[in-house]
Amino acid sequence: MATILDGKALAAEIDKNTMLEVQKLSDRGITPGLVVILVGHDEASQLYVRNKERRAKKMGFHSVIRNLPETITETELIQIVQKYNTDPTINAILVQLPLPAHINDFHVTMAISPQKDADGFHPLNLGKLILNQANQTPVAxxxxxxxxxxxxxxxxxxxxxxxxxxxxxxxxxxxxxxxxxxxxxxxxxxxxxxxxxxxxxxxxxxxxxxxxxxxxxxxxxxxxxxxxxxxxxxxxxxxxxxxxxxxxxxxxxxxxxxxxxxxxPMTITMLMAQTVSLTKWSSEQDG
Amino acid sequence: MATILDGKALAAEIDKNTMLEVQKLSDRGITPGLVVILVGHDEASQLYVRNKERRAKKMGFHSVIRNLPETITETELIQIVQKYNTDPTINAILVQLPLPAHINDFHVTMAISPQKDADGFHPLNLGKLILNQANQTPVAxxxxxxxxxxxxxxxxxxxxxxxxxxxxxxxxxxxxxxxxxxxxxxxxxxxxxxxxxxxxxxxxxxxxxxxxxxxxxxxxxxxxxxxxxxxxxxxxxxxxxxxxxxxxxxxxxxxxxxxxxxxxPMTITMLMAQTVSLTKWSSEQDG
Structure with a gap:
């Protein structure tokens, strides 16, 4: 019989470390900020986004959910992403995939600042990973x-x-x-x-x-x-x-x-951990 | 007995197409510009660089060889790369690898503008290739x-x-x-x-x-x-x-x-073709 790899237990352990990191940031007056952008009304996506929000709040993050209409254009969506790229209260941006058929996922991924790429999907970050140079780089x-x-x-x-x-x-x-x-x-x-x-x-x-x-x-x-x-x-x-x-x-x-x-359970746990890492890396660069 | 894949013949064929593209650019008053940066005196590297220069000249490119001393610092080298990033006569930048041990290859590769990345080594370009989104993107x-x-x-x-x-x-x-x-x-x-x-x-x-x-x-x-x-x-x-x-x-x-x-023979032929592609893509963006 195989050893069962217990995702729930391991996730809880990693969450504990993440919360310690949040506390350390809080001591320096820093709150990790995560925005999750959801386009349309896909039920599964809504469920995922709600779960992420609940976890982000539990972690003590500044958590923003942007629920955008199905009819939004690619250009409008990219403009919203760009706004968060320069918003100092936001450290991590996640665009919930899949997007409606009239929007190109890749164009939107490319618009996210690589320094705020919560999912690690930006090609610059993926390229660094491929090159084994993913130091201070988000990973999927x-x-x-x-x-x-x-x-x-x-x-x-x-x-x-x-x-x-x-x-x-x-x-x-x-x-x-x-x-x-x-x-x-x-x-x-x-x-x-x-x-x-x-x-x-x-x-x-x-x-x-x-x-x-x-x-x-x-x-x-x-x-x-x-x-x-x-x-x-x-x-x-x-x-x-x-x-x-x-x-x-x-x-x-x-x-x-x-x-x-x-x-x-590991995926959402790593998203939380990565949001904290992005916040830390950006605070080190600012310092 | 195997069919021999004849690199010399195939390269010559591709070169012919590349030269037609150079002619078309020339008709629009555009000359592809390639700079090859060589640090130090490694014999094999010098040979490769001379070959590239000979081919670039034969193709009708604006060809620049920058031979830099072994003692150059990483910062100085990156500044030189950045100068070519904004030089309108240069469309493609190649830094001959390996670099001396005191210079980090990856830092230098990262400094090259992805739009002038003759070798396709920049992680943004590699990331796009991995994602099968390498449209108008240089490839190794x-x-x-x-x-x-x-x-x-x-x-x-x-x-x-x-x-x-x-x-x-x-x-x-x-x-x-x-x-x-x-x-x-x-x-x-x-x-x-x-x-x-x-x-x-x-x-x-x-x-x-x-x-x-x-x-x-x-x-x-x-x-x-x-x-x-x-x-x-x-x-x-x-x-x-x-x-x-x-x-x-x-x-x-x-x-x-x-x-x-x-x-x-295919590698240098693809470098020439890619220099022309980078020139074309940049002219399309300018237009």
Missing amino acids: CTPSGIMEFFKAYNIPLDGKRAVVIGRSAIVGKPMAALLVNANATVTVAHSHTTNLSELTRKADILVVAVGIAHFIKADDVKPGAVVIDVGMDRDVQHKLVGDVDFKEVEKKAAYITPVPRGVG | CTPSGIMEFFKAYNIPLDGKRAVVIGRSAIVGKPMAALLVNANATVTVAHSHTTNLSELTRKADILVVAVGIAHFIKADDVKPGAVVIDVGMDRDVQHKLVGDVDFKEVEKKAAYITPVPRGVG
Whole structure:
């Protein structure tokens, strides 16, 4: 039976450290400021944004939610982002994705100041990560949360075979970069990959971000592997499940993240930690 | 026997197109300007720089070579780069690497305007490439030259297994990104990789950038593979050879680049083409 990587417990531990950092900033008269920009009325997005707001308030942040109409133009949205780029009370800007079809996600991401890029999605920040030069640089929260699991559970990465399924800007690409930087041998697989199972069966570290319920079965996994499930899917009973068939794979893996209480809680925790880091870095530059 | 990917012939063909573009710019009164900055007296670097200058002049560019003393400080070098960032006669800036040990390559790369980044090494440009948003964006010349081989010889990449050995900012990392963007399943291997041969034997596309003469033998290659050799090594007789044991691997591969006359000529050709592209893009923005 695999060791369960407990995202809820690890997130709580990291939150404690983050709150200590908030206290230290507060002693210097500084309050981290996070703005979350939400366009339209997507239900899932609204839920995520509310969760972020609740956490930000609990952390003692200056928390702003900007709920913008579905009909806003790209230019108007970019102007609002630019306003926050120069707003001294705001240290971190997050634009909730996906945006309506008439707005180009990449244009909006490019408009966020790299120094206030809460999600670490700006290409300058991603480029620095790829070059292993991500000092004082925000990094995408889901992959950096996954790295915290490896650290907390002393899972070695150097020289290990890692397979990342999915090549999104949010998970797959930064995840691959972090693993290469940690000296793993990394394969990026995706929807065009053939013989996927042959690949995954060789993986010491398997990160799955495909968005299909129970996509990875026990047969696809190497005995003793570390299996990280980024999926947040619904099964036929509409129950929240992951991309990995947890019940079966758990018997074969050495470590596995559950869904829920695995990667999910780590993402928002890393967002909070990163907001504090951005605040600290900016205060050091101002000083 | 493999088809030899003829870098010299392909480079000549691309050069012809580039010269047509130079002519079109010239008709509009525009001359592409390339500055190559060389610090110190490294012999290999001096040779590369002289070659670049010769080619730039042949192309009809405004070509500037700045030979700076080994003792220059990082700050002084960055100030010189910044001067060219705002010099309207210069469209492309190349700082010949490696720099002396007291200067941080990354700091200097960061100082180059992304719009004049001849080598495509700036993290903003690399980030855009990773995100498959490299429209009007310079890309590292060696990997983009390799992509020209695939195009010219109609080598399919979609769904193919690609293995890139080497994770440098100059070759491995941008190469992996280009292959992922072309829908290949890409593995990045490097000095910490274990069981490398097991990996390479599965590769439909094998790109080798390790800098060790004849590192890849016939046993390491899948029958029918496409083998791209980025090496420029010296064998025991001090003869120029590649990272691939060409004589043996040629019998097994479907396509192979020789050394010399393979990847080498493509790199400088892509640098010339990119200088012209940067000039065009900047003229479009000015207009």
